[in-house]
Amino acid sequence: xxxxxxxxxxxxxxxxxxxxxxxxxxxxxxxxxxxxxxxxxxxxxxxxxxxxxxxxxxxxxxxxxxxxxxxxxxxxxxxxxxxxxxxxxxxxxxxxxxxxxxxxxxxxxxxxxxxxxxxxxxxxxxxxxxxxxxxxxxxxxxxxxxxxxxxxxxxxxxxxxxxxxxxxxxxxxxxxxxxxxxxxxxxxxxxxxxxxxxxxxxxxxxxxxxxxxxxxxxxxxxxxxxxxxxxxxxxxxxxxxxxxxxxxxxxxxxxxxxxxxxxxxxxxxxxxxxxxxxxxxxxxxxxxxxx
Amino acid sequence: xxxxxxxxxxxxxxxxxxxxxxxxxxxxxxxxxxxxxxxxxxxxxxxxxxxxxxxxxxxxxxxxxxxxxxxxxxxxxxxxxxxxxxxxxxxxxxxxxxxxxxxxxxxxxxxxxxxxxxxxxxxxxxxxxxxxxxxxxxxxxxxxxxxxxxxxxxxxxxxxxxxxxxxxxxxxxxxxxxxxxxxxxxxxxxxxxxxxxxxxxxxxxxxxxxxxxxxxxxxxxxxxxxxxxxxxxxxxxxxxxxxxxxxxxxxxxxxxxxxxxxxxxxxxxxxxxxxxxxxxxxxxxxxxxxxxxxxxxxxxxxxxxxxxxxxxxxxxxxxxxxxxxxxxxxxxxxxxxxxxxxxxxxxxxxxxxxxxxxxxxxxxxxxxxxxxxxxxxxxxxxxxxxxxxxxxxxxxxxxxxxxxxxxxxxxxxxxxxxxxxxxxxxxxxxxxxxxxxxxxxxxxxxxxxxxxxxx
Numbered sequence: 014x015x016x017x018x019x020x021x022x023x024x025x026x027x028x029x030x031x032x033x034x035x036x037x038x039x040x041x042x043x044x045x046x047x048x049x050x051x052x053x054x055x056x057x058x059x060x061x062x063x064x065x066x067x068x069x070x071x072x073x074x075x076x077x078x079x080x081x082x083x084x085x086x087x088x089x090x091x092x093x094x095x096x097x098x099x100x101x102x103x104x105x106x107x108x109x110x111x112x113x114x115x116x117x118x119x120x121x122x123x124x125x126x127x128x129x130x131x132x133x134x135x136x137x138x139x140x141x142x143x144x145x146x147x148x149x150x151x152x153x154x155x156x157x158x159x160x161x162x163x164x165x166x167x168x169x170x171x172x173x174x175x176x177x178x179x180x181x182x183x184x185x186x187x188x189x190x191x192x193x194x195x196x197x198x199x200x201x202x203x204x205x206x207x208x209x210x211x212x213x214x215x216x217x218x219x220x221x222x223x224x225x226x227x228x229x230x231x232x233x234x235x236x237x238x239x240x241x242x243x244x245x246x247x248x249x250x251x252x253x254x255x256x257x258x259x260x261x262x263x264x265x266x267x268x269x270x271x272x273x274x275x276x277x278x279x280x281x282x283x284x285x286x287x288x289x290x291x292x293x294x295x296x297x298x299x300x301x302x303x304x
Numbered sequence: 305x306x307x308x309x310x311x312x313x314x315x316x317x318x319x320x321x322x323x324x325x326x327x328x329x330x331x332x333x334x335x336x337x338x339x340x341x342x343x344x345x346x347x348x349x350x351x352x353x354x355x356x357x358x359x360x361x362x363x364x365x366x367x368x369x370x371x372x373x374x375x376x377x378x379x380x381x382x383x384x385x386x387x388x389x390x391x392x393x394x395x396x397x398x399x400x401x402x403x404x405x406x407x408x409x410x411x412x413x414x415x416x417x418x419x420x421x422x423x424x425x426x427x428x429x430x431x432x433x434x435x436x437x438x439x440x441x442x443x444x445x446x447x448x449x450x451x452x453x454x455x456x457x458x459x460x461x462x463x464x465x466x467x468x469x470x471x472x473x474x475x476x477x478x479x480x481x482x483x484x485x486x487x488x489x490x491x492x493x494x495x496x497x498x499x500x501x502x503x504x505x506x507x508x509x510x511x512x513x514x515x516x517x518x519x520x521x522x523x524x525x526x527x528x529x530x531x532x533x534x535x536x537x538x539x540x541x542x543x544x545x546x547x548x549x550x551x552x553x554x555x556x557x558x559x560x561x562x563x564x565x566x567x568x569x570x571x572x573x574x575x576x577x578x579x580x581x582x583x584x585x586x587x588x589x590x591x592x593x594x595x596x597x598x599x600x601x602x603x604x605x606x607x608x609x610x611x612x613x614x615x616x617x618x619x620x621x622x623x624x625x626x627x628x629x630x631x632x633x634x635x636x637x638x639x640x641x642x643x644x645x646x647x648x649x650x651x652x653x654x655x656x657x658x659x660x661x662x663x664x665x666x667x668x669x670x671x672x673x674x675x676x677x678x679x680x681x682x683x684x685x686x687x688x689x690x691x692x693x694x695x696x697x698x699x700x701x702x703x704x705x706x707x708x709x710x711x712x713x714x715x716x717x718x719x720x721x722x723x724x725x726x727x728x729x730x731x732x733x734x735x736x737x738x739x740x741x742x743x744x745x746x747x748x749x750x751x752x753x754x755x756x757x758x759x
Contacts, residue, residue, distance in 0.1 A: 153398075
């Protein structure tokens with residue numbers, strides 16, 4: 014019995030030693046010299062591997078940061094200016110600060126505003142519905158309501174609102190990684206400037222149909238009346254293919270367009286309550302940012 | 305399969321396929337012309353390829369058979385007015401998918417035909433046109449594959465660079481989709497015309513032998529065509545076993561001449577020396593060449609178990625589904641779903657205002673009870689979908705990969721080979737939406753391949 018244990022231990026020890034030597038030699042032979050700064054940069058990055066920067070994970074981004082002579086086009090949307098500043102300190106480079114961005118849902122076609130025209134039975138996937146047909150309402154551009162965007166959000170920043178049937182974005186959790194934008198087959202979600210104190214104004218509709226057609230499909234659709242374009246004192250609004258678009262760089266948040274929009278397709282977020290109520294129309298039912 | 309008459313040798317394709325109940329409820333109903341509506345919407349994209357370019361404007365007067373939109377490329381097809389009247393406007397109207405597409409809207413005034421069209425009922429068997437003239441007539445008459453794929457027919461007849469000229473002309477009279485009887489009725493009522501059409505196509509392609517494949521649930525059509533073709537030994541009518549999807553060209557070529565088309569998406573029947581043309585298309589070719597009549601109407605089966613006054617209607621293209629309904633006595637109650645095309649490959653639609661197009665072979669109505677979908681449960685790896693796939697794919701695997709977003713592996717598993725026949729969806733005991741995911745996977749991979757090809 015004693016000799017059995019002895020030989021077992023001996024064989025294990027010999028095999029172990031030989032393997033260790035082989036592994037040591039292989040590791041020496043195939044050693045890859047890596048810039049130690051890559052690890053340092055990885056340490057300050059959020060480490061969620063969301064791909065929002067356009068690289069395959071945080072490590073790939075760190076490598077790109079170390080290699081690049083300047084930070085042109087390199088930005089971690091999750092970490093924001095703070096993280097980029099500390100990355101820059103580690104590498105001794107200049108980093109341009111960027112205004113914080115946020116994803117916005119450009120559809121106001123809630124259950125209240127957009128009548129249902131057909132019933133869909135099938136897999137819960139916007140991509141599948143989009144490939145099959147127009148969707149359950151008369152609008153061929155709007156939200157399909159199956160939550161493909163919610164499924165891809167890795168930050169828990171999106172939920173489907175059970176009342177409106179539209180996705181809601183949590184302003185505190187959204188890191189502007191852009192995963193939802195890629196997931197949406199209709200291209201409803203857009204990355205826009207978060208704005209001072211989170212205040213922003215945008216056209217919450219992407220319906221490019223003519224006014225009458227859009228109006229028939231949804232009460233809160235942009236009908237391309239052009240009132241906002243005329244009203245805007247800063248020339249920030251442009252009419253593109255029957256759809257108004259507000260340039261967030263030019264917009265000064267005066268909210269005059271919101272007041273004149275007859276369908277309330279233009280939405281203002283995080284502004285204090287107005288003293289004078291804007292023109293009557295359908296209720297804007299997307300409580301953007303949960304507010 | 306029980307319908308196979310004794311003593312007849314039948315053929316079929318070997319791999320996969322299913323045997324759904326055939327439900328040809330309207331098989332004994334003769335083709336009747338549907339009333340001309342008060343307004344038609346002629347979609348510009350009624351075919352695969354570039355949409356046609358309008359050549360008329362609002363206010364223009366048009367006659368039946370007058371070209372209103374011209375082909376905008378080689379793989380394209382012109383559109384002709386199916387009615388006489390005034391062009392109201394060019395507008396976007398929802399097609400079968402519900403998405404709005406450009407169309408020409410014509411208000412109907414009377415029924416005045418182009419004087420060049422021969423409207424006499426007599427059979428015109430004499431072939432006077434040269435092969436080039438036949439192809440040209442097919443091209444300018446806007447003829448596309450009427451089986452549903454709507455591929456421009458003149459493209460099939462033109463031998464592409466680096467390809468050998470065809471040896472076989474295969475006529476598709478299979479109509480393997482349940483419910484549909486449009487081709488069936490046409491083969492019974494217009495057999496001599498179809499045989500003349502086959503001879504025209506043989507002349508156009510220089511092919512010496514033609515085969516007409518018909519499934520054995522249509523023995524009356526087999527007999528009527530055999531009789532009509534009895535004077536032409538080069539034309540053979542071949543009874544085929546009932547086997548879905550035998551109407552797919554890949555399966556039909558295998559069943560009729562035993563040849564295997566190279567794998568999709570590049571492989572075409574011409575690679576094995578075959579040209580496959582649907583029997584309704586053959587009839588349209590006859591009318592275009594012999595009667596100078598462009599493609600302005602087609603036979604549509606209007607059926608459904610819940611809908612007893614169904615039948616086969618000769619419908620002017622651009623007639624809305626609602627108009628068709630009103631001509632047969634209104635929309636029945638308790639309709640759960642209307643499918644355009646057959647129940648296997650057709651698509652359900654939500655608007656009754658959609659216009660009829662060249663590719664619509666039938667409208668099948670389902671009651672709410674029939675349309676109800678079973679609960680989707682987990683895949684149990686039973687392998688039934690693999691057994692029935694006529695392309696030899698593993699649908700459960702490919703659909704799962706697409707669902708999880710792994711398109712790279714889905715491509716390796718040949719997702720683009722899928723012919724969208726729906727056998728996997730039909731057989732799945734867990735009601736998994738296999739075809740839905742195969743379709744989007746296929747579309748996305750094709751897109752990625754195109755991007756890669758561009759560099």
